[in-house]
Each structure stands twice: as C-alpha cells, then as structure tokens.
Amino acid sequence: MSTALHKDDRVIDLGRAHLVAMKELCSSLVYAALLTDDGFEVVRLTKSEIDGGRYASMASSMQALSEAVARELRIGSGEYTIIASQSGHVVQLRVPGHPLVLSALFDNDETLGKALASSRQTAEKIAAVLTAVP
Amino acid sequence: MAEHVILFAGPMGSGKTTAIETLSDIEVVATEAANTERDIVDKPTTTVALDYGEIVLGDEEKVRLYGIPGQRRFDFMWSILRERAEGMILLVNNDAPDAIATMIEYLDEFGELYERGGVVIGITRTDISRTPAVADYSRALAKARPGLVVPVLGIDPRSAEHMRMALMALIINIEMRETWSTREAETV
Numbered sequence: 452m453s454t455a456l457h458k459d460d461r462v463i464d465l466g467r468a469h470l471v472a473m474k475e476l477c478s479s480l481v482y483a484a485l486l487t488d489d490g491f492e493v494v495r496l497t498k499s500e501i502d503g504g505r506y507a508s509m510a511s512s513m514q515a516l517s518e519a520v521a522r523e524l525r526i527g528s529g530e531y532t533i534i535a536s537q538s539g540h541v542v543q544l545r546v547p548g549h550p551l552v553l554s555a556l557f558d559n560d561e562t563l564g565k566a567l568a569s570s571r572q573t574a575e576k577i578a579a580v581l582t583a584v585p
Numbered sequence: 586m587a588e589h590v591i592l593f594a595g596p597m598g599s600g601k602t603t604a605i606e607t608l609s610d611i612e613v614v615a616t617e618a619a620n621t622e623r624d625i626v627d628k629p630t631t632t633v634a635l636d637y638g639e640i641v642l643g644d645e646e647k648v649r650l651y652g653i654p655g656q657r658r659f660d661f662m663w664s665i666l667r668e669r670a671e672g673m674i675l676l677v678n679n680d681a682p683d684a685i686a687t688m689i690e691y692l693d694e695f696g697e698l699y700e701r702g703g704v705v706i707g708i709t710r711t712d713i714s715r716t717p718a719v720a721d722y723s724r725a726l727a728k729a730r731p732g733l734v735v736p737v738l739g740i741d742p743r744s745a746e747h748m749r750m751a752l753m754a755l756i757i758n759i760e761m762r763e764t765w766s767t768r769e770a771e772t773v
Contacts, residue, residue: 455621488618489631490658508658512634515616519634523614550619 456551457491465580466494473573479561480569481539485577486510488550510543510554531567542570547578586641589756590649590669593636594695595676596687597655598626600709600742602636604676605650607748609638622656631655634662640752648752667695672702672755676742677722680714685725692730699733703758705751707740 456462466485474480474496484495490511492503517532534541540563543554553574557566593601606613616634636652651666673695677688688706698704708719719739726735736754740747
C-alpha cells in the first residue's frame with residue numbers, strides 16, 4: 452500500500468516550497484493549505500489562530516459540495532470555489548490530476564483576479580512536479 | 586405533503602451511503618472523496634460532506650435522507666445536519682473495533698435526536714463478523730443508558746426491505762411522539 456499523500460515527505464516538501472513561492476508572489480496571502488481530497492492537511496503556510504486540521508476538513512467538504520452542485524446543475528466540472536467575505540476571500544481548487552486541493556485565504560488588499568491566477572498557477576505547478584515524480 | 590428529515594450516522598464503513606442509495610427515489614447527491622485511510626477502512630472513497638436522498642412513503646409523506654461523514658474530523662457537518670433532523674438511523678458495522686462502545690459514543694453525540702424524535706440502530710456487516718450478537722448491543726445499551734427505548738436491528742444496507750423496515754419504525758416513532766406532544770399541549 453503506497454504512502455498516504457499527507458504522510459509522504461516528498462509531497463510535503465514540494466507542497467511547502469510552492470506555498471512559500473505563492474506567498475512571495477502575493478503578499479496578501481494570509482493562509483494557504485494543501486490537503487487531501489478527504490480532508491487531511493498535507494502542508495500549510497501558518498496563521499497561528501487557524502486550526503489547520505479543522506480548516507482542511509472544512510475545505511474538503513466545501514470542495515465536495517461545490518462539485519456536487521456543479522454536477523447537479525450540469526455546468527461542467529468546478530474550476531474554483533470562492534468565498535468572498537468582508538475581510539478577505541477564500542479561493543480553492545483542485546490540483547489537476549491528483550487527489551489534492553489547494554485552499555488559500557487572501558486579505559482584501561488583493562484583487563480576486565490575482566488571487567485566482569496565483570492559486571491556479573500554484574496548483575498547476577504542484578501538479579506538474581507531482582506528475583514528474585516517479 | 587408532510588415532510589420528515591432523517592439523519593444517517595455511524596462510523597466510516599458502516600453503510601450509510603449504501604443505505605441512502607437503497608432507499609432513495611431520486612439519484613443520491615453524494616460527496617465522495619478518495620479515501621486516504623485505507624489502512625483503517627479498506628474502501629476506495631469516503632463521504633466528506635453529506636449524502637442526500639429522498640423517498641416518498643404512501644401518498645403523503647416525503648422523507649429527506651441525510652448521511653453524514655463517519656469521521657469525527659467532519660463533526661462541523663454533524664452539527665449542521667443534526668439541527669435539521671427529527672430522528673436518526675444509527676448504523677454500526679459489526680466488524681468495527683469495539684463496535685458496542687462506538688454505538689454508545691454516537692448515541693451520546695446525537696442524544697438530542699432521541700429526545701426530539703427517535704433513533705433506530707442498525708447493526709451492519711453481521712455476515713462479515715458474527716460477533717457481537719445483536720442482542721449484545723441491546724443488553725449493553727440497556728445497561729449503559731437505562732430508560733432509553735431504542736430498537737436495535739440486524740440490517741443489510743443493500744436490502745430495500747431491511748432499510749424500509751428501519752425507516753418505517755423510526756417514522757412511526759416520530760409521528761407517535763408528535764401526536765403525544767399535540768395531545769399534551771391540548772390538555773394544558
């Protein structure tokens with residue numbers, strides 16, 4: 452049985468490197484997590500008051516519900532899930548081709564467009580590296 | 586049309602999604618994700634938000650069926666869906682480690698549903714693990730929570746007959762409680 456992604460050091464290390472790079476590109480990034488489809492945190496950029504395990508579980512549920520709604524409405528597969536709030540926005544999306552989700556919290560200094568673009572870019576980079584890993 | 590909201594609870598692998606699929610008249614809304622914990626329960630996917638189905642009983646009763654994730658890390662979904670529910674079918678897989686203790690834990694967690702409408706307990710996978718016997722669950726329940734009147738049934742979530750029997754038992758219980766509550770209110 453292969454190692455679970457959230458316990459795989461290679462996945463944790465490359466995830467961390469990409470989240471750090473994402474933060475360097477987007478100063479408004481407050482929190483970011485890479486998680487498994489079923490809600491286990493792989494790695495996160497910390498914000499101390501956020502419970503990482505709970506965030507990962509909620510992000511997993513949110514991803515699954517978003518995709519269930521998209522299926523029900525027959526509008527194709529979900530691209531992003533977005534929560535826009537007074538003090539920030541959460542953007543999350545799948546890491547293409549892998550049972551992983553990238554979830555990120557930005558403050559309001561960021562435009563939603565840039566948040567979406569940097570999230571997508573990071574997810575695609577993680578996917579490319581994971582696919583290349585033997 | 587009268588409506589009821591029923592919660593399906595129980596540990597991962599107890600058969601909640603299958604039970605709702607068996608009962609539902611509509612295509613079930615499922616939120617399955619790849620299961621990372623194959624070492625704990627060896628199944629490819631697991632529910633991470635909810636399952637939703639519907640069944641119409643007779644001409645006049647629509648029952649909304651909600652399944653919750655079995656893992657405690659999703660307990661925020663338990664809280665959300667518990668608020669809506671009138672009763673619960675608790676499924677416990679007989680091959681779970683310490684299945685009887687698991688049953689008691691879930692009953693305590695969802696005790697308000699017993700108070701609100703009722704609970705039916707279904708013991709699943711008795712074909713995989715013969716012990717404990719269904720009667721052992723009833724005895725343990727009577728000892729741990731005396732005064733609690735909860736039917737305990739051996740059940741196969743794939744069986745429409747079994748699942749309808751469990752659901753009907755619960756709905757009848759809920760409706761009897763509603764009738765009693767109405768009578769009490771009229772008396773006062």
